[in-house]
Amino acid sequence: MSAVLVIAGFALRESLRRRVFVVVALLTVAFLVLYGLGVWQIAGEVDEIGGVNGVQGDVVAASTLLGLAMFAILFLGAILAVFLTLGAVRGDAERGLLQPLLVRPISRATFLLGRYAAAASVCVAYVILVFLGAVLITRGFIDWWPDRVVVPALALGAAVAVLAALALAGSVLLSSTANGIAVFMLFGAGLTAGLLGQIAEALSSHTLAHVSRVTCWVLPFEALYQSALNGITADTFGFTRFAIDLGPFGGAQAFGPLLWPYAALYVAAVGAGALWAFRRRDL
């Protein structure tokens, strides 16, 4: 176990030295400032318009804005996950960085676990903190709290943990560039599945809804993101709910309590596959 921590600490220090965290922190501050400006502007307009025909304008505006922020947070989390794991195995092996570490000897499972622990812990903490920041900013300008806070925060965290597992597994098989492209294509596929779900909702298409749902289970980071989105307005009903569902972040599905153990098994399966491939890789 101590070797896992040594590898995890080494990976984190490497990220610090390479200023990955500085870049991400600057991007995050820029994002939160822009988000705050956007919420401030829209809050003024919501105050002027007020509620219309039983629709609570502030709830619709705030939940839609927070939904937008959650999408951006997941995207930033995905970037962080990809950059922390991008060349962890094949890239480092090709540069000759990996071999001296593995000969110590540490097992390949230990190495993968250490790299995953570093990437996942940073990414999960990052998205949870930024999500909570976005919630506070939203609350600062619009008098609204999400219906759920903890579960959506954890779901977003779990979504980037899944992405980190996929990126690390990809690093065993693919070069750094190819792995980055592959993970972002998967991310895009998940996003498309979510959009399909919204279109299915608007058109009442069972086929599209089925395709969307199956894709979300295949790429559970999207299912977790949708669950998080669903959670922030879980107790909102009536015309306000209807208005939220018409928006770009409405219609998010809840995937039920089985999603959590499924996501954990999914990460374990991706990890097992990565380890199987890593053990067969000559360095």
Place this chain on the structure above:
Amino acid sequence: MPDALAVTDLRKRYGATEALKGVDLTVRAGELVGLLGPNGAGKSTLVKIACGLVRPTSGSVALGGAIGYLAELFRFPDWLSADELLVLHQKLARSAGGVEERRRLLDLVGLGEVADRRVGAMSKGMQQRLGIAQAMIGEPKLLLLDEPTSALDPAGRRTVRELLERLRERGVAVLLNSHLLSEIELVCDRVAIIAHGELVAAGSPAELSHAGGVEVTTGRGVRVFAQATREDVPRIVRELVGAGEDVYEVRVLRSSLEDTYLEVVGGR
């Protein structure tokens, strides 16, 4: 005492290419064995299999204890200092040597004065010496060094040679993969030559540098007795003197390790 390394019928296939075709090799405790062979002969593959970095297709590798390894194409994180790199490897190797071990190893490879210098600010030669120091963390029983002097200047090579001799005195076995025959001839107890994935010759440098005849300078000129050995010299001199010739000089000819190497790998 168990062998530091025992390789038995080791085979490795990369697709249609057979990199190792059943190699047997033993490195005894405290022995310094040189591994020679042309590019692509399978030397690095053999070393990497011994380290666990490459999976053999068949055959076995038995190690007598902890190993240290310096790859031919290695790289260390350029943001670490020499001392920090050794700390990292101490943690991974669970070495309890602490600062004392790090200082001793850095002094041993001549980097004691630059312990705080970042790897990225070091010359290739300094990095290679640092690589040797990291390979020695945890007092391994066997060091596997793949071209450890390729980036070193003559003074650096001498330092490494002296270091290898000190290791031998301390009972550390070394498998040294190098293209520098002269270096191997100088420091190794035994030499193994690999060509086309097969062990084609093995023995001490003296055994491999076999006799190559006797050259006698007489009053009538230089005469070479091609099949003669050192033991034949008294008889040859007696016969020449008996035949009325004046003998001025006798030289026992030996083929160098280089000659033997070129002979067995088909270089001439």
